[in-house]
Amino acid sequence: MIGLWDTTGNEVVKALAAERRSAGGVASGMALTLIVVVDEKRVREAEAAATIAAAAHPCRLLVVVRSDVDRDRNRLDAEIVVGGRLGPCEAVVTRMYGRLALHAESVVMPLLVPDVPVVTWWHEEPPVEIANDFLGVVADRRITDAAQAKDPIEALRQRARDYAPGDTDLAWSRITPWRTLVAGAFDTTDAKVTGAKVVAPRTDPTAALMSGWLTARLGVQPEWEHTDAYPRMRSVELRCANGDQLELVREDSMATFRRPGQAERHLPLVRRPLGDELAEELRRLDADQVYADALGAVTGLSGLQSRPAQRVHVWKDPATASRAEAGISAHPETKQA
Structure with a gap:
C-alpha cells in the first residue's frame, strides 16, 4: 500500500502506475471501473462490499470520500492498494477536502481504466438529480440504495423522476x-x-x-x-x-x-x-428494462425506458444554499456543463 498525504491528482496517477509495475501488472485485465462515493464513517463497509464484488468482476476501484466543502484550503489524501487487502483489484481511496471535494472528477477522470465501462455506486444518499454529480454523468451504470434515505419510498419516487436508462437500485437486487x-x-x-x-x-x-x-x-x-x-x-x-x-x-x-x-x-x-448484491448489479452493464418497468409501475410514471440514456452535467454547488441561509454571499465560482 502507498499512502499519499496532501498530494495532487498527478501524483496519485504516477503512484498508481508505479505500484502496478511493482505488483507485476503489465496488462490492465480490468472489466470495469467502479467509483464508490461514500461518507467517511462507512468507508470500511463499502470497501468490504467492493472486495466481494471485485472477486467476481476484476475492476479498478476508486473510492471517493468528500468532506468539509466549506474549508478554506483544499487537500487531497490517497491510499493506493494493488492486489492487497481489497482483493484482486486496483484500488485508490481518495479523501478530498475543501472546494476540491466539489470537483472530484478532476482527480477521478485520469484514473479511469481506458475503454471499459464505468459504474458509480453511492453508498450514501445520492444527489437529488444525478446530473448534479459528474461522477454519475460519466458512468454507464449508476447504483443507488433507497434504503439509505430517510424516506425510502420517496427516494424511489425521486429515482423514477430522475431516471435514465442505466440507473438501478440495490433495493431491486x-x-x-x-x-x-x-x-x-x-x-x-x-x-x-x-x-x-x-x-x-x-x-x-x-x-x-x-x-x-x-x-x-x-x-x-x-x-x-x-x-x-x-x-x-x-x-x-x-x-x-x-x-x-x-x-x-x-x-x-x-x-x-x-x-x-x-x-x-x-x-x-x-x-x-451487501457485496453479493453489488456483484449482481455489476453482471449487467446495459439498461435494466425490467427494473425500469417495476419502478415506473410503483411510482405511476411511464416511459422510463424511452428516456435518453445520456446525461448532461448540471453544475450545482451544494454549499450555496447553506451560505444563503447564513446570509453570506455565494461563491463566485461557476462551471459550465
Whole structure:
C-alpha cells in the first residue's frame, strides 16, 4: 500500500502506475471501473462490499470520500492498494477536502481504466438529480440504495423522476431471490393471476419494488398490507382465476411456500451480504428494462425506458444554499456543463 498525504491528482496517477509495475501488472485485465462515493464513517463497509464484488468482476476501484466543502484550503489524501487487502483489484481511496471535494472528477477522470465501462455506486444518499454529480454523468451504470434515505419510498419516487436508462437500485437486487421463487411457482401452472398482496413495513423499498414488478409483469395492482411486526418484507400472496392461492412467507433465512392441495415446501431465502448484491448489479452493464418497468409501475410514471440514456452535467454547488441561509454571499465560482 502507498499512502499519499496532501498530494495532487498527478501524483496519485504516477503512484498508481508505479505500484502496478511493482505488483507485476503489465496488462490492465480490468472489466470495469467502479467509483464508490461514500461518507467517511462507512468507508470500511463499502470497501468490504467492493472486495466481494471485485472477486467476481476484476475492476479498478476508486473510492471517493468528500468532506468539509466549506474549508478554506483544499487537500487531497490517497491510499493506493494493488492486489492487497481489497482483493484482486486496483484500488485508490481518495479523501478530498475543501472546494476540491466539489470537483472530484478532476482527480477521478485520469484514473479511469481506458475503454471499459464505468459504474458509480453511492453508498450514501445520492444527489437529488444525478446530473448534479459528474461522477454519475460519466458512468454507464449508476447504483443507488433507497434504503439509505430517510424516506425510502420517496427516494424511489425521486429515482423514477430522475431516471435514465442505466440507473438501478440495490433495493431491486434485494428482491431477486423473492422474484426467483415467485416466478418458480408458475412452473407447474398457467393459471391467470387476478390479485396479489404484499405484507411488509410501509417504508420498505423492496416491498414497493416487488409490488411494481407484480404490476408490470402480471397486470395486477397488489394490496400492500402494512405491518410493524417485521423489519422487512414478510410475505407475497397471489390469487389465481382457478381459485388457487399461492403464498410465500419468509421465516428467518427460509421461505415457506403454500399452495392448496400440496404439502408445504421450505425454500432458502437468505439475506445476502451487501457485496453479493453489488456483484449482481455489476453482471449487467446495459439498461435494466425490467427494473425500469417495476419502478415506473410503483411510482405511476411511464416511459422510463424511452428516456435518453445520456446525461448532461448540471453544475450545482451544494454549499450555496447553506451560505444563503447564513446570509453570506455565494461563491463566485461557476462551471459550465
